[in-house]
Amino acid sequence: MASSSSYSNSPCAACKFLRRKCMPDCIFAPYFPPEEPQKFANVHKIFGASNVSKLLNEVQPHQREDAVNSLAYEAEARIKDPVYGCVGAISVLQRQVIRLQKELDATNADLIRYTCNNNNNDDLPGQGSANQGGGGSSSTSLGQQSPSDYYYPSPWNNY
Numbered sequence: 001m002a003s004s005s006s007y008s009n010s011p012c013a014a015c016k017f018l019r020r021k022c023m024p025d026c027i028f029a030p031y032f033p034p035e036e037p038q039k040f041a042n043v044h045k046i047f048g049a050s051n052v053s054k055l056l057n058e059v060q061p062h063q064r065e066d067a068v069n070s071l072a073y074e075a076e077a078r079i080k081d082p083v084y085g086c087v088g089a090i091s092v093l094q095r096q097v098i099r100l101q102k103e104l105d106a107t108n109a110d111l112i113r114y115t116c117n118n119n120n121n122d123d124l125p126g127q128g129s130a131n132q133g134g135g136g137s138s139s140t141s142l143g144q145q146s147p148s149d150y151y152y153p154s155p156w157n158n159y
C-alpha cells in the first residue's frame with residue numbers, strides 16, 4: 001500500500017499538466033520534475049507533448065537529458081521571440097563576436113605599431129610602419145574576409 005502511493009503522490013510536471021496518472025515508467029518523469037512546471041508547459045506549447053514523447057523514445061537514454069534541455073531552451077527562446085527564436089540570440093552573439101574581433105584586431109595592430117616604433121626609433125625611423133606588412137597593416141584586408149577567417153595576431157604568441 002505504501003509503495004503504490006509513493007509515486008502517485010507527486011506526478012511529474014508533464015503528467016500533472018496533461019492531467020493523467022504518472023506511471024513508474026513515465027518517459028517524461030526523469031526530465032520534467034514537478035518543481036519545474038514551466039519547463040514542460042513551454043515545451044508542450046511549442047513542440048507538443050506527443051512529439052516530445054516520440055522524440056525521447058527515438059534517442060538513446062543517455063542523450064535524453066541533453067535533448068530535453070535543448071528543447072526547453074528552444075521553446076523558451078521561441079516564446080520570448082516568436083519570429084527568430086534562439087536564432088535571434090545567436091545572431092546577437094555573432095554580431096558581438098565580430099565587433100569584438102575587430103576591436104581586438106585594431107588593438108593588436110596598435111600594439112604592433114607601438115612596439116615597432118619603439119624598437120626602430122633610433123636607427124631607421126619610418127621603417128617600422130612600412131616594413132610590418134605581415135602583421136600590422138594586414139588589418140586593412142581583413143574586412144573582405146568572412147568573420148571566421150579573421151586573423152588577429154595575439155600578443156602572447158609574439159613574445
Ligand SMILES: [Zn+2]
Nearest residue numbers: 012015022026
Ligand atoms: Zn509522468
